[in-house]
């Protein structure tokens with residue numbers, strides 16, 4: 001006689017040692033809100049209030065652990081439109097440099 005037992009595949013009990021890039025790149029609502037307060041609701045580069053987006057200052061895969069408020073900036077967007085600051089930091093060398101410096105300043109301010 002064949003018995004059809006309920007044999008669910010065991011769920012993995014281990015925890016991932018390293019969060020995935022997607023997890024690391026996730027901007028929590030807390031981080032978003034902090035960035036919004038810091039920016040005063042304006043683009044942190046040019047001061048525009050148009051199409052603000054919470055932009056990563058660093059490539060997601062370079063982030064250790066979770067995205068913090070120091071890894072992001074409120075920038076005018078959308079990132080797909082050239083001429084916006086979000087587009088600038090994502091797609092130009094000068095923009096990436098600015099983003100890296102801006103991020104460093106944020107971390108330095110935290111230490112004080």
Ligand SMILES: [Zn+2]
Nearest residue numbers: 043046076085
């Ligand atoms: Zn801007």
